[in-house]
Amino acid sequence: MLNNIRIVLVDTSHPGNIGAVARAMKNMCLSQLYLVNPLQFPDAEATSRASGADDLLDRAKVVETLDQALDGCRLVVGTSARARTVNWPVTSPRESAQKLVAESELGDVALVFGRERSGLTNSELDRCTFLVHIPTNQEYSSLNLGMAVQVLSYEVYLANLQKTPAEAEPARDLATADMLQSFHSHLEQALDDIGFTDTRQSEKLLRRLRSLFQRARLDKDEVNILRGIFSAMQGRKSMRR
Amino acid sequence: MLNNIRIVLVDTSHPGNIGAVARAMKNMCLSQLYLVNPLQFPDAEATSRASGADDLLDRAKVVETLDQALDGCRLVVGTSARARTVNWPVTSPRESAQKLVAESELGDVALVFGRERSGLTNSELDRCTFLVHIPTNQEYSSLNLGMAVQVLSYEVYLANLQKTPAEAEPARDLATADMLQSFHSHLEQALDDIGFTDTRQSEKLLRRLRSLFQRARLDKDEVNILRGIFSAMQGRKSMRR
Incomplete structure (x- = not known):
C-alpha cells in the first residue's frame, strides 16, 4: 500500500x-x-x-x-x-x-x-x-x-x-542444436568458398567461431539472417531486390 | 576501481x-x-x-x-x-x-x-x-x-x-568500444560489397547483427578473425597460403 x-x-x-x-x-x-x-x-x-x-x-x-x-x-x-x-x-x-x-x-x-x-x-x-x-x-x-x-x-x-512474483524476460525463440549444426557447416563451407580457410589453422578458427556463436545464444531469426549472409558470400544468391 | x-x-x-x-x-x-x-x-x-x-x-x-x-x-x-x-x-x-x-x-x-x-x-x-x-x-x-x-x-x-573478489569472469581481452565501432563499419561495408544489403531492410538487419555481437562480448582476437573474414568477403585479401 x-x-x-x-x-x-x-x-x-x-x-x-x-x-x-x-x-x-x-x-x-x-x-x-x-x-x-x-x-x-x-x-x-x-x-x-x-x-x-x-x-x-x-x-x-x-x-x-x-x-x-x-x-x-x-x-x-x-x-x-x-x-x-x-x-x-x-x-x-x-x-x-x-x-x-x-x-x-x-x-x-x-x-x-x-x-x-x-x-x-x-x-x-x-x-x-x-x-x-x-x-x-x-x-x-x-x-x-x-x-x-x-x-x-x-x-x-x-x-x-x-512483493509480487518477478516477471520473466520474454522468451527468445532460440535456435535448436540441429539448426546450429547446419549453421556451422554452412559457415565452414562459405569460408572455404571465399578462400578464407587455411588447412593448418581452420580447425582452431572454426572452434573459435563456434564458441563465439554459442555464447551469443543465437535465435532462429538470427540463424536465418547469418545463413543469408553466408549464401551471399558464396554468391549463390543475391539479396539486392 | x-x-x-x-x-x-x-x-x-x-x-x-x-x-x-x-x-x-x-x-x-x-x-x-x-x-x-x-x-x-x-x-x-x-x-x-x-x-x-x-x-x-x-x-x-x-x-x-x-x-x-x-x-x-x-x-x-x-x-x-x-x-x-x-x-x-x-x-x-x-x-x-x-x-x-x-x-x-x-x-x-x-x-x-x-x-x-x-x-x-x-x-x-x-x-x-x-x-x-x-x-x-x-x-x-x-x-x-x-x-x-x-x-x-x-x-x-x-x-x-x-563486492566479493573473483566475481568477474576469467579475464578475456575484450574488444573496446572504438574497436567495435570500426568492426561494425567494416561489417556494413562488407555486406554492401557482396550485395547483401537492401535499403529498406539494411538498418534493421545491421541492428540485429549489432545486438548479436554485443551479446557475444567479442574479444580482440575474435574481432581480428571476423574482420579477416570481412576482408576476404570483400576480395581484398586472400587467406589461402
Whole structure:
C-alpha cells in the first residue's frame, strides 16, 4: 500500500527541493507529501521543478509540527547522515524500505527528512522508530534533499515490486542444436568458398567461431539472417531486390 | 576501481543538471565525468548545483561525439526509459551496477545517459553492451537526469561496498568500444560489397547483427578473425597460403 507511506519534509528552505521531491515521489508511485513549516510554499520554483508532479504539491499537507505530520503513523523512519548513533538502530535503505512496505499493509507509516543543512534535531529523531542512513563517500557525504528522497523512494518502490512474483524476460525463440549444426557447416563451407580457410589453422578458427556463436545464444531469426549472409558470400544468391 | 567508471552525459540541455550530476557522483565516490556536446558548459548554474563537487566539473572531459567518450571502454551500459527492447538485453540497476563494478577491475567501463527529453537515440543505444532501466511509475516514468544518475551511482557505490573478489569472469581481452565501432563499419561495408544489403531492410538487419555481437562480448582476437573474414568477403585479401 504505497498510499499509506508518507514522505515528511521538515523545515525545508528551498522550494526547488520541494518540487524535486514531488517529482521523485511520483516517479516511484508515492503520493503523500507532508511539509512541516516550509520556508516558502507554494512557490513557482517548486511547481517548475515538480515538472508534472504538481498534483502532489496541490495535495501536500502543510503542517506546523512534526507530530502533526506523524499523526496516526504506526512506523516512523528518520533519515540520518550518520552511519551510527548512540541510541537508535540505523538500517540500510533496502532494509528500511522493506519494513516500510511491509508495515504499510497494516496502516500509515512515515519517512522523515530533515533540513537541507542540518538534518533532523535530536528531539525529532526521538519521534522515529528507527533511522536510515544512505551510504556515501565519507569525505563528501551530504546528499541533496531531493536526491535522498529519490534514493529512498526508489528502494521503497523496488521493495513493493518484489512483493509480487518477478516477471520473466520474454522468451527468445532460440535456435535448436540441429539448426546450429547446419549453421556451422554452412559457415565452414562459405569460408572455404571465399578462400578464407587455411588447412593448418581452420580447425582452431572454426572452434573459435563456434564458441563465439554459442555464447551469443543465437535465435532462429538470427540463424536465418547469418545463413543469408553466408549464401551471399558464396554468391549463390543475391539479396539486392 | 570506481575510478575506471565513466559517467557519460549526451547532449545535456540544462547546465543545472550537469551540476547535480557532479554532486551525485561525488557523493558516491565516482569521479570520471564525460560530457558529449553539452548545450552550455561551463556555466554558473552547473557550478552552483554542484555544491562543492566543482572539482569534478573542472576535470570533466568535454567531447564532440559519443565514440570519443567511449574510447577504450570494455563495457558500455546505456540507460533506457523502456523496460524492454526488441534486441538489447535490459538489466536492473542492481545487476548492471554489479557488472560495472566487476568489469571496472579489468579496465574502463561507461554508464551513458541521454538527453533530458528524449534519452538516447537508437544509434547511440547500438554502442551499448546492454541497457539498464530504472523501474518507475508507468504513468509518470520520466526521471530527472540528475536523479537517474543518483540512483545508478548509489547502486554502483553499494555494489562496490559489497563486492566479493573473483566475481568477474576469467579475464578475456575484450574488444573496446572504438574497436567495435570500426568492426561494425567494416561489417556494413562488407555486406554492401557482396550485395547483401537492401535499403529498406539494411538498418534493421545491421541492428540485429549489432545486438548479436554485443551479446557475444567479442574479444580482440575474435574481432581480428571476423574482420579477416570481412576482408576476404570483400576480395581484398586472400587467406589461402
